[in-house]
Amino acid sequence: MKRGASSFNIISAVLGLAFLYLPITILVIYSFNASRLVTIWGGWSLEWYRELLRDDAVLQAAWISLRVAVLSASAATVLGTLAAVALTRMGRFRGRLLFSGMVYAPLVIPEVITGLSLLLLFVALNADRGFWTIVIAHTTLTMCFVAVIVQSRLVSFDRSLEEAAMDLGCPPVKTFLTITLRLIAPAIAAGWMLAFSLSLDDLVIASFTTGPGATTLPIRIYSEVRLGVKPEINAVCTIMIAIVAVGTIAASLIAKSGTARRDRAALGAQV
Amino acid sequence: MRTQANRRNWGARLVVLVPYLWLFVFFLVPFVIVLKISLSQTALALPPYMPVFDFAAGWAGLMEFTAQLSADSFRLLSSDAIYLLSYLKSLQIAAISTILLLAIGYPIAYGMARAPRSWQPPLVMAVVLPFWTSFLIRIYAWINILQRDGLLNDVLTRLHAIDAPAAWLSSDTAIYIGILYSYLPFMVLPLYAALEKMDETLLEAAADLGCPRWKTFWLVTLPLSLPGVAAGTLLCFIPIVGEFVIPDLLGGSETMMIGQTLWTEFFSNRDWPVASAIAVSLLGLLLVPILFYERLQQRSLEGSR
16 A cells, blocks of 8 residues: 555645644734734834834733743643653552542643632632732643653653663662653653643633733733734734744754764664 | 661652642642532622631531522523523534534544655644644634734635625634634644554555455544544543633624633623532533543553553
8 A cells, every 4th residue: 555645635734734824824924014904015014023122011921921931831840740650650549540530631621610710719718819829820730731741751661671770779769860750851841841832821721810910921912802903912923933933943953863862872882 | 678668658659649739739629619609609798709618617607608508500500591502502612613623634634644754743743833822822813814804805805706895703603713723733633643553554455355445444444543533522622612712702792602601700790609600510511521531541641551
């Protein structure tokens, strides 16, 4: 059977990709439009970017979002990795079913429910709502994504490496730090990046758990977008897309050089 | 030796305990609170519901607290048609868009899985990349296109396909476009994962034995990709039922989806008990699909050892 490059396959893949990329491309192009109207092309211009730099509210919101994302992604990576290790390496423990249920449920439960329930918890605890409550909320949501990514890596690699180390008398903690952690490092990095971008992106949960003085970028963009399309928002979005694109490409390059190094090391071992 | 074993035991316990406690406090306990508040009544106070549970009051306080609980919010949900219509609309939109996602996503995933090996990583990357850009941005991009003086109307009038600009925005069509656009990767990736794992010699065997291509697809490919179909369907259907941002930005104002109703009750009407009751009943509605999804995850992540 030939690896089917049938015209139907090619057309469906191309159409699918066009559907995915066209709206974003249009958005990026129009952020450089000198005209305020979407339908009129007024020539290339950086005016909306200049306007953006003068908009303190947006800049401040971006700064808050960035800090929330870094803090919550880091906490989520630690908690999510622990959860993944607990689910794959700890065998049976009491309450395991409940635990795995709590890890997988937030992946699909509608955000309005998660947001509302967390807000009601913070109200019941009488906690001051704002920056830290958003961080806690995002940590809770994104740690589950990290856990799933790390877990799929933990089940896929060869356990005999760990077993060999332990047989040779390496203590479990050291085995974990020197062998397991290195093998799952790409998954941990991918988990951090996913957690970071989910946090940067979240509108619903942040809206529920925010308080005075903690307006994140999505909340800000949302309130502007409700009033209609604005070229400044196109500019903000383009900058965010650029950051994401650069980050993703850099990450894939790092991953590639990582595998290259590993292949070289394996080759060296054979020689 | 004994102390080392003990220490190891403690380390192992901590690995489980820390994330366990975190999820218990910030995921499970909040649901209990939502359930409790859905049984409370609205009050002009801070927080805007009663009764408020008071630990200091002890047993007598607990008795009084339970006596004051009421099912008023749920009674309101079942008696007012607005809520019922809202639920039905959410289920309808989620069901139709999941079917559309499956119909669009399957050929894409199939094309990806059948592409030459060296093309596959870039193709996967190409599907995932837009998913890394902000969800809000992707919805906003569609407003640019669909609004009355937007690009779609512009292109269509220039092509003389329509005479007057049509109202694409604020309609169910716009909601469907937004959902298809945002959820497509969630459908394509599980399907691709299932199709890519498939043993191609099975297809060769079927072809050698004279089975026509469509029959091979129906008898071999489709059954083998069913786990991917199930994962993609659940991964899309469950969150779409509770979707808020897409219908809010792209949809009209006639019938709201249930996520919007919850949002309005909470933020505009400040009726916390009713918002909680909506959340509880929504969760009840989605409980069976969520449990299915959990089973699927457990099998794929824990059963493959």
